[in-house]
Amino acid sequence: MTHDHHDHDHHHDNELDPFAARVRALETILTEKGLIDPAAIDAIVDTYEHKVGPRNGARVVAKAWTDPEFAEWLERDATAAIASMGYMGRQGEHMQAVFNTEDTHNLVVCTLCSCYPWTVLGVPPVWYKAPPYRSQAVINPRGVLAEFGLILPEETRIRVWDSTAELRYMVVPMRPVETDGLSEEELAKLVTRDAMIGTGLPLRPGSREPGALWPAADEKGAAS
Amino acid sequence: MSRPDPTAPAPDPAAANAPFRLPDGSDPDAPAFAEPWQAQAFALAVALHQRGVFTWSEWAAELSRQVARPGAAQDGSDYYQHWLAAIEALLAQKGVAGPETVDAVSSAWQRAAHATPHGQPITLENDPERA
Secondary structure: OOOHHHHOOOOOEOOOOHHHHHHHHHHHHHHHOOOOOHHHHHHHHHHHHHHOOHHHHHHHHHHHHHOHHHHHHHHHOHHHHHHOOOOOOOOOOEEEEEEOOOOEEEEEEOOOOOOOOHHHHOOOOHHHHOHHHHHHHHHOHHHHHHHOOOOOOOOOEEEEEEOOOOEEEEEEOOOOOOOOOOOHHHHHOOOOHHHHHOOOOOEOOOOOOEOOOOOOHHHOOOOO | OOOOOOOOOOOOHHHHHOOOOOOOOOOOOOOOOOOHHHHHHHHHHHHHHHOOOOOHHHHHHHHHHHHOOOOOOOOOOOHHHHHHHHHHHHHHHOOOOOHHHHHHHHHHHHHHHHHOEOOOOOOHHHOOOOO
């Protein structure tokens, strides 16, 4: 029986990191047991790397901005309204769309793990899964939003929604001003992933900066 | 590996006090997975759920237990390590595969990788100890 250490002068050796080796081991074991099909695993990876992402959610938001009937449906039964656009959850989860208003800003978190509306937003960003976000979004939401450069007026109420395996939330941000006449497709381009988590706002047309939500937004907070 | 306590542990108190800092790499266009094995692990959980090996509630409960363990990275960079541990824990609980089996096959993959020249695909057949 040869042992690894005898081969150390072979500099062409590959190394698998321990986690990669464990994943391969699971694939081997589960394939042999007939519980998974490697081609199906590749298809799932391809879907979540390339096909499912925040563009889905952005189209939902843009449709809600332009179609009041759809917006009403989305508010009442988000699971069905989103499924009507072809975006369906694989874990049997229900969706709830929470609408930002002039008085209330919504923020989504999963305090326990990382439940996230995959079908409309794809796979969550690293920070969403980090312990400080999961705890601070509840304890100090204004501090978390400030870290994203989002300073809301003091009188704006912040509602924090804690996702579960069964119920996942997406934020429907307010439509920015100066977007009259834009098509649904153009509007969707303004809707960022963070705007649908609640850690950002939709963009100003033709810019990477958030768009104004009120015609005189820059006068807000001027009075001391 | 012992069966995990069915009651979810309290979150790590150190984590609850840490301020949130937006990590580097928070670019909205950042790839969903930092390394290929993370994507594979992600897909394994989805596929095992679809196959009915566990319910999604069981999955979320186990993942919650794993991420709540003390010592989790504050930047979330070890998230898919917890994800992988959750898969292994559920497979052990369901009697599909215990940690000894996973350890053994994992070591075989590492020996196979070690014995495979660069530029060639790593396959389990390359494990020199393969029976």
